[in-house]
Amino acid sequence: MRRSTLLSCLAFSLGISKLLFATPQVLNIGNGSEPKDLDPHTVTGVPESQIIQNLFEGLVSKDPQTLKPVGGVAESWKVSKDGRTYIFKIRKNAKWSNGDPVTSQDFIFSWKRLLDPQTASEYAYQGYYIRGGRDFNLGKVKDSSQLGLKAPSPETLEVVLENPTPYFLSLLYHHSLYPVHQTTVQKHQMRWTRPENIVSNGPFTLQKWEMNKVISLQKSPHHWDAPQVKLEGVNYYPIEKPETEEKLFQVKKLHVTGTVPTEKIAYWTKDNSGVFRRHPYLGTYFYWMNVTRPPINNKLVRKALALAIDREKLVKFVVKGGQAPAEFFTPPGIGDFHPKALLPKDGSRIAEAKKLLEQAGFPQGKGLPSIEILYNTSDAHKKIAEAIQQMWKENLGVQATLYNQEWKVFLDTQHSHNYMVSRAGWIADYNDPNTFLDMLTTGNGNNHAAWSNTSYDELIAKAAKEKSPQKRNQLFQKAEEILLEELPVLPLYIYTRIYLLSTDVQGWYENVEDVHPLKYVSLK
Amino acid sequence: MSEIMAQSQSIVNEEGQSLWADAWFRLKKNHLAVLGLCFLVFEMMLFFGVPLISTVGYEAQNLELTLAAPSFQHWLGTDTLGRDLFQRLLYGGRISLTVGILASLVSAIVGVIYGSVAGFLGGKIDGFLMRVVDVLYALPFIFLVIILMVYFGRNLILLFVALGLTQWLTMARIVRGQVLSLRHKEFIEAAKSLGIRQRKIVLRHLIPNTLGAVIVYLTLTVPSVILEEAFLSYLGLGVQAPMASWGTLIKEGVDVMDQAPWLLFFPALCLSTTLFSLNFLGDGLRDALDPKGAKD
Numbered sequence: 027m028r029r030s031t032l033l034s035c036l037a038f039s040l041g042i043s044k045l046l047f048a049t050p051q052v053l054n055i056g057n058g059s060e061p062k063d064l065d066p067h068t069v070t071g072v073p074e075s076q077i078i079q080n081l082f083e084g085l086v087s088k089d090p091q092t093l094k095p096v097g098g099v100a101e102s103w104k105v106s107k108d109g110r111t112y113i114f115k116i117r118k119n120a121k122w123s124n125g126d127p128v129t130s131q132d133f134i135f136s137w138k139r140l141l142d143p144q145t146a147s148e149y150a151y152q153g154y155y156i157r158g159g160r161d162f163n164l165g166k167v168k169d170s171s172q173l174g175l176k177a178p179s180p181e182t183l184e185v186v187l188e189n190p191t192p193y194f195l196s197l198l199y200h201h202s203l204y205p206v207h208q209t210t211v212q213k214h215q216m217r218w219t220r221p222e223n224i225v226s227n228g229p230f231t232l233q234k235w236e237m238n239k240v241i242s243l244q245k246s247p248h249h250w251d252a253p254q255v256k257l258e259g260v261n262y263y264p265i266e267k268p269e270t271e272e273k274l275f276q277v278k279k280l281h282v283t284g285t286v287p288t289e290k291i292a293y294w295t296k297d298n299s300g301v302f303r304r305h306p307y308l309g310t311y312f313y314w315m316n317v318t319r320p321p322i323n324n325k326l327v328r329k330a331l332a333l334a335i336d337r338e339k340l341v342k343f344v345v346k347g348g349q350a351p352a353e354f355f356t357p358p359g360i361g362d363f364h365p366k367a368l369l370p371k372d373g374s375r376i377a378e379a380k381k382l383l384e385q386a387g388f389p390q391g392k393g394l395p396s397i398e399i400l401y402n403t404s405d406a407h408k409k410i411a412e413a414i415q416q417m418w419k420e421n422l423g424v425q426a427t428l429y430n431q432e433w434k435v436f437l438d439t440q441h442s443h444n445y446m447v448s449r450a451g452w453i454a455d456y457n458d459p460n461t462f463l464d465m466l467t468t469g470n471g472n473n474h475a476a477w478s479n480t481s482y483d484e485l486i487a488k489a490a491k492e493k494s495p496q497k498r499n500q501l502f503q504k505a506e507e508i509l510l511e512e513l514p515v516l517p518l519y520i521y522t523r524i525y526l527l528s529t530d531v532q533g534w535y536e537n538v539e540d541v542h543p544l545k546y547v548s549l550k
Numbered sequence: 551m552s553e554i555m556a557q558s559q560s561i562v563n564e565e566g567q568s569l570w571a572d573a574w575f576r577l578k579k580n581h582l583a584v585l586g587l588c589f590l591v592f593e594m595m596l597f598f599g600v601p602l603i604s605t606v607g608y609e610a611q612n613l614e615l616t617l618a619a620p621s622f623q624h625w626l627g628t629d630t631l632g633r634d635l636f637q638r639l640l641y642g643g644r645i646s647l648t649v650g651i652l653a654s655l656v657s658a659i660v661g662v663i664y665g666s667v668a669g670f671l672g673g674k675i676d677g678f679l680m681r682v683v684d685v686l687y688a689l690p691f692i693f694l695v696i697i698l699m700v701y702f703g704r705n706l707i708l709l710f711v712a713l714g715l716t717q718w719l720t721m722a723r724i725v726r727g728q729v730l731s732l733r734h735k736e737f738i739e740a741a742k743s744l745g746i747r748q749r750k751i752v753l754r755h756l757i758p759n760t761l762g763a764v765i766v767y768l769t770l771t772v773p774s775v776i777l778e779e780a781f782l783s784y785l786g787l788g789v790q791a792p793m794a795s796w797g798t799l800i801k802e803g804v805d806v807m808d809q810a811p812w813l814l815f816f817p818a819l820c821l822s823t824t825l826f827s828l829n830f831l832g833d834g835l836r837d838a839l840d841p842k843g844a845k846d
Contacts, residue, residue: 267805269805289805290809339613343613343616343632405805408791409630409631412611412791415791415792416611419609428790
């Protein structure tokens with residue numbers, strides 16, 4: 027045991043010394059966890075998406091200052107009057123990292139791959155906007171030529187949508203709609219994202235992937251905008267401990283951290299060096315409630331548990347980053363949508379929770395089996411879970427047990443519904459409430475609660491067709507009401523993005539979606 | 551402390567000293583070992599006594615008073631969730647010491663039986679049994695524990711057993727060595743010629759004669775098990791929240807050592823003094839029970 031610790035210390039210090047001699051225009055980023063994969067169509071997590079956003083490029087890119095769509099692989103596009111047909115003109119100089127041109131066929135292949143039931147993409151529903159996408163994904167239609175995708179020429183892509191979707195362009199920045207290289211994917215199958223195989227079309231290419239140590243990207247000479255790209259390389263370090271990240275940042279081995287240790291937020295707030303960053307972030311921290319697992323298949327129990335949590339206290343004393351308590355699921359302000367708080371705020375909620383638990387047949391928590399809370403390994407998640415565990419115990423007499431899993435295992439466990447209550451965080455994929463609410467429709471790949479409600483599904487489907495923004499938001503409000511009545515999710519707080527950013531980094535803009543295309547970034 | 555001394559004197563004063571009385575007499579002369587023993591007894595009383603009378607639970611949170619410095623209200627301060635460190639230390643000590651003692655007992659039971667059977671039967675069976683031990687020795691213990699924990703689930707009792715099951719190998723070797731040197735002694739030959747069954751010979755004559763070495767090794771196993779539990783808890787495989795062991799307390803303390811050094815200092819102090827005491831006691835017992843080996 028001791029020797030192995032010594033060896034890993036040695037390996038670690040070697041890693042640090044490597045960092046020390048890194049060349050100037052190389053950005054070092056603390057990226058939280060080891061990514062599950064780098065396949066744009068199968069991943070769902072933030073650590074993965076951070077890397078993929080710089081490895082690949084969609085039809086449309088985002089301006090980091092305004093979050094407005096700007097040209098990506100497509101240099102221009104036209105939208106038909108009814109808002110259903112998009113015609114994209116692909117750049118002639120858009121190239122894959124092996125020099126192949128990026129064509130409209132690449133997008134058709136990629137989007138079919140996303141929707142193919144065999145890919146089993148949890149994000150397949152991002153392709154449902156394309157006409158016929160849902161039926162093809164659900165296997166109702168086998169013929170992929172029925173999809174609303176056409177390639178009149180290699181430079182032209184015609185997309186026909188199911189409904190006019192005002193946010194379709196910003197959706198194209200999401201990794202699930204990125205192109206993948208057909209021959210590479212077909213040749214290497216599962217191993218196509220390995221550094222020796224991967225072909226990508228973004229401003230960077232994958233140079234090195236050392237499990238649990240580092241993922242290195244290198245500037246791609248073939249990218250159409252290569253002269254704009256100032257960074258020579260990027261290193262992503264999967265550091266799960268914020269304390270370690272912070273130490274590495276202080277000795278200038280990291281330019282950007284993933285987060286800040288909870289107990290150090292107060293310290294950094296007072297710091298005047300300008301490295302501490304805090305800004306609103308469109309994301310909700312919540313718990314999935316697996317509605318197939320007794321005892322929380324009982325709606326009353328779920329509601330009692332939701333009411334017994336003092337979110338104000340949780341945010342103020344445990345999370346400590348100035349986050350807002352979440353009395354709703356969708357973060358307020360997304361696409362001008364402001365959900366109403368529905369859970370009662372005053373002291374009556376505990377009494378109400380007790381009453382509900384009694385109605386469910388578990389007075390004072392008697393006879394209720396222990397509630398199991400799963401979280402991905404992190405002290406911050408553990409602390410929150412411990413605080414909630416104690417609130418449930420004190421307010422309801424409900425026992426809870428905690429257990430943790432490493433990120434990749436954790437994602438699998440959620441996906442296979444093999445848990446009771448699980449920690450989760452959902453970040454907006456585009457600036458519209460739909461990115462939060464359509465996730466909970468029946469059979470959605472990211473609906474980890476296994477929850478299904480027909481009137482909810484109808485509301486979301488109706489909202490997709492609704493043209494008037496006011497009416498749409500009303501429909502979303504109704505959907506929120508169903509969510510907070512049924513509680514397949516137990517919202518806890520609205521995220522605030524908190525991290526450390528070196529003052530050497532330029533071209534990095536704060537925004538609510540936390541989007542930082544590294545092609546604009548450089549080092550002083 | 552004085553009470554123990556009084557007892558011991560009455561034993562010493564008995565006529566015809568037994569092995570145990572003799573050992574006790576020698577142990578008493580080793581001041582460090584006695585100090586260690588007293589400290590351990592004191593700790594045990596504290597760990598198992600105080601929670602019975604204290605009003606604050608180890609898991610009670612006071613979210614408005616997190617990371618408070620040691621004060622009259624919270625003797626050793628509070629942690630990141632406003633829990634009283636003193637209570638958590640006592641509770642953690644209970645878990646750590648229980649893990650240490652129970653796992654050592656598991657290792658002793660398995661190791662003694664295995665080793666004495668191998669040593670007594672000898673020949674091919676001995677060879678086979680000892681090769682099994684060699685193979686298990688080659689496996690890194692931590693993987694074995696992790697596999698056991700994952701396979702059987704997170705359970706405190708299983709943690710004791712899993713740790714014990716990885717500790718019995720050395721014990722088995724020591725006991726086998728002892729038995730090998732004993733099995734041709736006259737009293738065993740005598741027992742055999744009287745037609746006593748093998749099982750009885752092992753249980754009645756061999757095992758009691760190896761106890762000296764076993765007890766000495768046990769006191770050395772306890773600290774190593776406590777350390778291993780601390781290591782497992784550090785990895786998140788040990789005790790689960792809100793329970794705490796010294797290992798988890800130290801881990802939590804390390805994270806906030808800039809802002810609240812007491813959260814690291816006190817658990818580390820407790821762990822190290824306890825390990826010192828156990829090691830001193832173990833050394834003392836070795837000298838006391840095994841005078842021939844005392845010089846190495």
